[in-house]
Amino acid sequence: MMLSGVPKIFKARPGPHSPFEKAMTILGALPMFFFPVYWLVRDPLLLGAYCVSWALFFLTARRYECVRCLNFECPMNRVPAGVKEEFEKGDRLSGNFELSGKGIRESYSDRCSSLRVRHEFRDFLYWNFVTLVFLFSAGLAIGISSTGWLLAYIFIVFFHFDILEQRFFCTHCPYFVRGEKSLRCMMNWGWPKHFRPRPYPPGKFDLVITTLGFIIVILFPLPWLLKVPFLLGAYSISILLFLLTIWRYECIRCIYFGCPFNRVSVDVRKEFEKRKKFEKGKAS
Numbered sequence: 001m002m003l004s005g006v007p008k009i010f011k012a013r014p015g016p017h018s019p020f021e022k023a024m025t026i027l028g029a030l031p032m033f034f035f036p037v038y039w040l041v042r043d044p045l046l047l048g049a050y051c052v053s054w055a056l057f058f059l060t061a062r063r064y065e066c067v068r069c070l071n072f073e074c075p076m077n078r079v080p081a082g083v084k085e086e087f088e089k090g091d092r093l094s095g096n097f098e099l100s101g102k103g104i105r106e107s108y109s110d111r112c113s114s115l116r117v118r119h120e121f122r123d124f125l126y127w128n129f130v131t132l133v134f135l136f137s138a139g140l141a142i143g144i145s146s147t148g149w150l151l152a153y154i155f156i157v158f159f160h161f162d163i164l165e166q167r168f169f170c171t172h173c174p175y176f177v178r179g180e181k182s183l184r185c186m187m188n189w190g191w192p193k194h195f196r197p198r199p200y201p202p203g204k205f206d207l208v209i210t211t212l213g214f215i216i217v218i219l220f221p222l223p224w225l226l227k228v229p230f231l232l233g234a235y236s237i238s239i240l241l242f243l244l245t246i247w248r249y250e251c252i253r254c255i256y257f258g259c260p261f262n263r264v265s266v267d268v269r270k271e272f273e274k275r276k277k278f279e280k281g282k283a284s
């Protein structure tokens, strides 16, 4: 994943890492982090961007890759003990696991149960940290020139996410029904619900309004960002990272099948819907 295409200089050494190897890895990594700090401290904005980039890198790797990585020796590895044991016992040969470039992949029926049926508070913390990076870049660029326009931008952002998106997109989302009076999903946690749930896919009109709202939120700060190229770069890269990360890691396991970005396969969707109906029938 990190060194794809780099020629191998050393032979493979399967088995646990020795204390010497661990110490050398840490000693090699530390200068890489700290070497540029001498120059970065002269520019607080660059230093902040540098720290935020590393924080995003580690949080994303820990959250999405370390939970399915085959390097069980790595101190960051978070594959559950039971899965490790089963893998090491050789269950992959019986078809319960599939090895691929992406790590451990679960079999067909397990993939269905690995859909995210609920989000946790830590999901909300992670996604709001990613969102704040580009909102902060935009807010800073506007705020440098005008407090009035900054207030207008804050109003537009709140109006879009709290009213427009909630009414036209979120009310159709299966995660919307969780929590009685307030939202409990990876993007909104504790925000009051202003509308009743609409448990069917969003229509074209809903999607058009949501998309228009997004386009306005994204394009509104551009005139100010163009005056500060560094913030424009940070804004563009953080939006790109947001979209790529959500598309790569969340849209493949999200149960909002009505969302145009959803990438759960048709077979898995059908099996999930069948199970849901069966569980509803059992409960009633």
Ligand code: SF4
Pocket: 169, 170, 173, 174, 175, 176, 183, 185, 186, 187, 188, 256
């Ligand atoms: S996951 Fe659903 S409820 Fe949460 S923000 Fe997205 S659309 Fe809204």
Ligand code: SF4
Pocket: 246, 247, 250, 251, 254, 255, 256, 259, 260, 261, 262, 263
């Ligand atoms: S499919 Fe992707 S973009 Fe759509 S609601 Fe789910 S996670 Fe968000």
